[in-house]
Amino acid sequence: MISLDSSRKRRAAPRPAAAAGVPIGRTEEARLAVESVLGPDHVAVLLFGDSGIGKSTLVEAVVAELQHAVTPVRIHGSASLANVPYGVLGPFIVGLPVQEATSQLAVLRTFWSRLEEERRVSQKPLLLVVDDAHDLDESTAGILVELAAAGWAKMLVAAQTRPGLPEPLLQLWFEGIAKRLDLRPLTREQTSHLLEATLGPQVLPSVAEILWEASAGNPLLLSGLIADAKADGTLLQRNGVWLLVRPLKSHGDRLTDVVRRQLLRRSPAERQALNLIALAEPVTRDAIESAVGEDPVAALIEHELIRVTPAPYPQLRLWHSTYGDALRNLISPARSLQLRQSLLRLMDSEPTSAEGLLRQVSWSMDCGVEVEDRQLLRAAALASRLYEDELARRAAALVKDPELQVAARAVTARTYFNTSDYAAARDILEVDFAQGQSVAVLLTGTLMWAAVHAALGHSPADIMDRARALLAAGERLARANPDDAEQILGATRERYATMHAMVYALAGEYRQGADTDAADEAAPANTLESAFRLALASERLLVQGKAVQSFAVISEALETAGTGVDELYFLAEFLVARAVAAVVHGGDWAAAEKLLAGLAAGQGPNLISFGGGVHAAHGIILLYQGKASQALTTLSVALESLRLTDPQQLFALTASMAFAAAADVGATDKAAAFLADYEAAPRPVSRYLRVLSQMAVTYGKARLGNYPGAVTELRALGRPPGDGSTAGLELDSLAFCLSLGDRDAATRLLELRPGLEGPRPAAICHYAAAISSDRATDHLEAGKSCEAAELWGFAALAYDAAADGYRGTGDTLRERMAMAQRKRCLERADGVAGQDEEAEDDALGLLTRRERDIVALAVRGLGDRQIAAELQVSVRTVEGHLYRSYAKLNIKGRDQLPGTAGS
Incomplete structure (x- = not known):
């Protein structure tokens, strides 16, 4: 299960690095730019990209690379001089008489004379370095093109993709004498490398994912997000690991400054349009155009500051969602209220999307405008599902209707569940549990109440005993409303049954000896109860070693549960976690990666809550594969995330696996810390994971030495007393035993072999069979x-x-x-x-029997004549067989035969 050779020094896989001075992700562009400047085919290199994409940084890196070969002359475009002919050339033509300042020939002559002086001093070719070239006037662009086309200087030009270059400069590319390079946003991997270079190697993978999505791969936005998140404590370092403690906000000083500079370049009408869209997005194009006109909207779309969603209902959004908070932060409450009043009469009375509802309610609250209770409650529930906990609590706190306040408090409790503050969630929910004068109010928050108690470590029996208060409350309510008694009693009993299925599924506890979990019980009353029963059946199959069947059943549960279960927003993640457990136990790594990738593709806030579990699963996979060193790194990072939020209660399991990995590589200090973490943490809710974590701890203690009873303890954990078939648990325990050198485990594994499913059990049992023979x-x-x-x-x-x-x-x-x-x-x-692998895999099988015999003697050091005498063949036959063997083994001679080097 785990590699035993812990005495060898572990080596980390190398990270790709950018060339010195070149921004991460721009190595290829830098190389092409340098080659084009030095080569004979191009007179200019044109760098295009969006604002903040890193054009100026790349220009400086290229200039630094070329500093020994060229004389750089810097020219900077200016928006304020864009309509002034030759305005940016002012420092170079200060001696030109005023009456000649508009003469292209006079300007060219004076400018060239100044450049020639610099060239004579340096004795190196000239390179005109033009930044923000999109702000050049046409006349200056024409002068620069004349110089380049005549071969007097080369150019390195950087410009925004929109509005792009003046026509004369763009003409160089059309004519094929300029090299065009378009800078793309950073990829997810490049963003990870940039974060490692900025913060250090221990960056939680979900942090890189969230920052990449928020910045859209734009280095300037990424830098601003990092700086602001560090400044306000959103991004912090714990035990050497960088992680996000709450969703990103984008109204810090750095990003606000970036947005403010963008606004200064826009017209008043365009700024008003941007403000309206930021406050109301998504908002219909008609509404914004009615408020500011069509031209400002068209200009913002052209410059990719806003975008239009597809028909049939085109709506406007900011191109970079990150700009939203920063823009809203720049607008005073009074101005925000004024804009709201001007826009509301042009908008639909009800938002057409969930995001629109959140923005409208948030905007109203910021302006001090009263919002109807039901709309507040809808917004609060939606915000809690999106992990916008602060907004959810604000909206819930403003609900005034006493009956709706019960639902509002349930939403507030859910926000505390989001951050693993289960005690706070319980205290809120206990106030309303088994209360209410209507069946709807009575049932509100009951599933969350049960989930919170499970998270706090209460047993299913204890939770359901407390939940009988719900049945008693239903009976009281039925007596008070005899006309609706049947409906009330049916609803409360159904909810009680669903809670029962849920808490037992969470704990993985099922009736022993039952072939199917609910074989003798009534059919489930609803799809939610059915999904939980299927989840429990899946765990039972997993304990029995039926990994493939377990995965099939939990997949059915995922389909049965569907979507839209408001109160149990974590249901999908709970079921996926069980599915991951099944495929990891069976060793179907491809299926595991697919499931984990689906979880990692969620929204940023979702990754903050559930990302730790994703990383923990990756770490366990690495540990099972024998990659203990890599597993240690991944599990260490996962633990820091789970300290922050752990909705699946995976901390103890992760700590136990990290302890096993640390013990396996001989990291005794880390192992001691992880063991302390495990012992201080509540045990995993799931029965299977609880036993698995105990096995990992026992294994780790044995690997550290002086734990003689480890094998006996592991075997006992694999066969809990009173249980039925636990072949799956036994497989895990015996795999640990084999890794500890217990060859006797092979006998029991072979007995279990017929009932086990999946490539991992099959391979381990194959090894056990080899031990037996x-x-x-x-x-x-x-x-x-x-x-x-x-x-x-x-x-x-x-x-x-x-x-x-x-x-x-x-x-x-x-x-x-x-x-x-x-x-x-x-x-x-x-x-x-x-x-x-292709050259080395089963190399022995490439040779004929005679070739193997001859190679074996050659490896022992015999010469050709000695081999010929030993095998009673001619020397030529020996030489021929060796020659063909070298070709098959892809080597050049006898000294490269396997094992001969250094012998």
């Missing part, structure tokens, strides 16, 4: 099976056993080749690329 060839085949399942630790153990077997029979060639396979698996476990 103890034949070198069986170990070799088991190693290949473990490799195919990507269980690199077990593969290395199998190949090591194969090498021992071949050594005992004197088969040196096969021994050395088995050792080469073992080395490759250990390298894969360490995350270091080994030799080419």
